[in-house]
Amino acid sequence: DAGVTQSPTHLIKTRGQQVTLRCSPKSGHDTVSWYQQALGQGPQFIFQYYEEEERQRGNFPDRFSGHQFPNYSSELNVNALLLGDSALYLCASSFETFGYGYTFGSGTRLTVV
Amino acid sequence: GNSVTQMEGPVTLSEEAFLTINCTYTATGYPSLFWYVQYPGEGLQLLLKATKADDKGSNKGFEATYRKETTSFHLEKGSVQVSDSAVYFCALSPYNTNAGKSTFGDGTTLTVKP
Numbered sequence: 542d543a544g545v546t547q548s549p550t551h552l553i554k555t556r557g558q559q560v561t562l563r564c565s566p567k568s569g570h571d572t573v574s575w576y577q578q579a580l581g582q583g584p585q586f587i588f589q590y591y592e593e594e595e596r597q598r599g600n601f602p603d604r605f606s607g608h609q610f611p612n613y614s615s616e617l618n619v620n621a622l623l624l625g626d627s628a629l630y631l632c633a634s635s636f637e638t639f640g641y642g643y644t645f646g647s648g649t650r651l652t653v654v
Numbered sequence: 655g656n657s658v659t660q661m662e663g664p665v666t667l668s669e670e671a672f673l674t675i676n677c678t679y680t681a682t683g684y685p686s687l688f689w690y691v692q693y694p695g696e697g698l699q700l701l702l703k704a705t706k707a708d709d710k711g712s713n714k715g716f717e718a719t720y721r722k723e724t725t726s727f728h729l730e731k732g733s734v735q736v737s738d739s740a741v742y743f744c745a746l747s748p749y750n751t752n753a754g755k756s757t758f759g760d761g762t763t764l765t766v767k768p
Contacts, residue, residue: 583658583743599755643700644700645690646697648697
């Protein structure tokens with residue numbers, strides 16, 4: 542049973558560029574959440590998608606946007622990249638929005654230069 | 655808002671030593687509590703969880719008890735192994751129908767030496 546799959550695993554972008562990260566949730570899961578993890582810190586909630594709609598959003602600017610597709614997969618888009626956007630981006634899926642625990646992907650390491 | 659505070663690391667132990675990593679939380683209502691583990695270069699893995707007061711979560715020799723009176727969820731293991739070396743995160747999730755957001759602590763790095 543495949544877990545959460547994220548792509549790409551690593552990415553280097555230039556300041557000001559745009560990036561798209563992708564996530565396929567664990568089979569049977571319908572909810573996808575995105576987190577940003579800076580080095581040495583805990584994950585910070587970006588937003589959550591459920592039934593193709595953004596359900597909740599953390600304290601991130603509008604440069605961060607997302608999408609969920611009918612097959613429950615999801616994309617995270619970041620526009621006008623800043624050096625401070627360099628981080629590990631984690632996708633987490635779950636069956637429902639009660640928060641009974643996530644299954645995390647291995648993440649996409651984004652480096653902005 | 656919700657918050658999670660973990661004991662600062664790093665923690666270094668010898669193999670077979672007893673482990674305690676403290677975690678306290680601030681939240682309204684009755685949150686669910688979790689411990690996740692992150693190995694180098696990987697994402698987080700759910701280690702154990704507890705969804706109501708006095709519940710004990712356990713997995714792979716690790717245990718944590720949901721203590722509402724002290725708002726704590728300390729992680730313990732009786733005898734650690736080198737393979738337990740990782741970063742451990744305490745987290746909470748509010749218990750309501752629109753609650754998907756989990757709040758994480760900053761993590762505690764554990765190194766176990768042979």
